[in-house]
Amino acid sequence: MRTIMVVCAGLSILLMSGCFTGGGVNVTDFDGIALYELKNDNGVVVKITNYGATVTSILAPDRKGNFADIALGYDRVEDYMNAVDKPYFGSIVGRYGNRIAKGKFTLNGETYTLATNNGSNHLHGGVIGFDKVVWSGSPISGDGFTGLELTYMAKDREEGYPGNLSMKVTYKLNNDNELVIDYYATTDKATPVNLTNHTYFNLAGEGNGTILGHKLMVNADRFTPVDETLIPTGELKPVKGTPFDFTSPKAIGHDIKQKNQQLKFGGGYDHNFVLNKGNGGMTLAATVYEPISGRFMEVLTEEPGIQFYCGNFLDGRLTGKAGKPYVHRGGFCLETQHYPDSPNQPNFPSCILKPGQVYKTKTIYRFSTK
Numbered sequence: 489m490r491t492i493m494v495v496c497a498g499l500s501i502l503l504m505s506g507c508f509t510g511g512g513v514n515v516t517d518f519d520g521i522a523l524y525e526l527k528n529d530n531g532v533v534v535k536i537t538n539y540g541a542t543v544t545s546i547l548a549p550d551r552k553g554n555f556a557d558i559a560l561g562y563d564r565v566e567d568y569m570n571a572v573d574k575p576y577f578g579s580i581v582g583r584y585g586n587r588i589a590k591g592k593f594t595l596n597g598e599t600y601t602l603a604t605n606n607g608s609n610h611l612h613g614g615v616i617g618f619d620k621v622v623w624s625g626s627p628i629s630g631d632g633f634t635g636l637e638l639t640y641m642a643k644d645r646e647e648g649y650p651g652n653l654s655m656k657v658t659y660k661l662n663n664d665n666e667l668v669i670d671y672y673a674t675t676d677k678a679t680p681v682n683l684t685n686h687t688y689f690n691l692a693g694e695g696n697g698t699i700l701g702h703k704l705m706v707n708a709d710r711f712t713p714v715d716e717t718l719i720p721t722g723e724l725k726p727v728k729g730t731p732f733d734f735t736s737p738k739a740i741g742h743d744i745k746q747k748n749q750q751l752k753f754g755g756g757y758d759h760n761f762v763l764n765k766g767n768g769g770m771t772l773a774a775t776v777y778e779p780i781s782g783r784f785m786e787v788l789t790e791e792p793g794i795q796f797y798c799g800n801f802l803d804g805r806l807t808g809k810a811g812k813p814y815v816h817r818g819g820f821c822l823e824t825q826h827y828p829d830s831p832n833q834p835n836f837p838s839c840i841l842k843p844g845q846v847y848k849t850k851t852i853y854r855f856s857t858k
């Protein structure tokens with residue numbers, strides 16, 4: 489197992505093969521932005537850049553042992569910086585992943601105003617969220633894993649949020665083909681925190697058509713319905729009898745064309761599911777199976793919710809690293825999280841981190857075949 493760091497030169501950061509010359513590694517610098525490659529004993533490779541703590545690529549085998557890159561992304565860092573419609577491919581999003589209504593919340597009697605960068609709402613931490621900052625990266629390794637530790641200190645009032653937030657995110661790839669993400673944070677003032685990873689998967693390979701034939705299971709009997717701006721109404725609604733019932737595996741496209749107000753508001757699925765947590769702790773949140781390749785992914789998390797977003801805003805205008813356009817619904821995200829707009833929803837699990845507390849949460853993406 490190994491972790492390699494590649495820092496690329498020039499105006500353009502080639503996050504893919506362009507970094508490598510003559511089989512060796514070309515190491516130079518570009519504003520401290522680097523590409524790290526994690527490889528396990530099974531040949532699975534995960535590439536991560538410290539720009540936005542972004543997963544740029546995941547090479548995973550199909551049932552015949554053929555590898556494909558199953559994560560959407562770019563091969564140049566400028567594309568991450570300048571992407572139209574901000575898809576947040578592969579990045580860590582925060583300080584508050586997902587939406588905060590009208591970009592406002594009140595905490596300890598003080599009202600905070602955040603950027604409204606998604607219609608009338610605040611999304612994924614604002615204009616320069618954690619997906620658009622340069623984290624400090626250092627390779628780590630241990631018993632059976634190779635990985636990367638990323639740290640970033642968000643300043644008090646950065647993007648309007650209270651408190652200096654000191655963060656650490658680790659990505660670990662182990663020989664069970666698990667990508668394990670651990671999030672840690674501490675603060676010096678009470679603040680909302682909701683960190684998640686925004687990888688878009690296509691288990692048939694990035695750029696290989698839509699994900700509508702993928703079979704999804706979400707371990708959730710309820711979801712949080714939203715208004716037309718995708719802010720939860722506060723209700724925890726049973727999925728039974730609705731297109732949101734993924735309690736048994738079902739093709740993503742099976743019910744997506746149903747006449748349903750929630751699907752209309754989301755332009756498809758773009759909703760938080762209330763995970764069945766049993767006794768809490770680490771539980772299975774979702775599985776996805778792509779029948780042609782046989783690739784199977786499981787998502788486990790300590791978080792109470794998961795946003796299932798099926799790439800409704802992709803429309804073929806963005807071209808991925810292999811030169812293929814990312815078509816409408818050409819990727820899906822399973823973002824483990826606290827429920828959207830929690831700072832304004834007293835009945836949702838609290839997302840407030842206080843001084844002296846440690847924010848600590850784990851999510852695992854496990855890859856196999858069937």
Ligand code: GLA
Nearest residue numbers: 574575576758795797801821
């Ligand atoms: C999240 C949101 C979506 C969309 C994507 C990025 O998943 O819930 O509505 O904004 O990010 O395009």
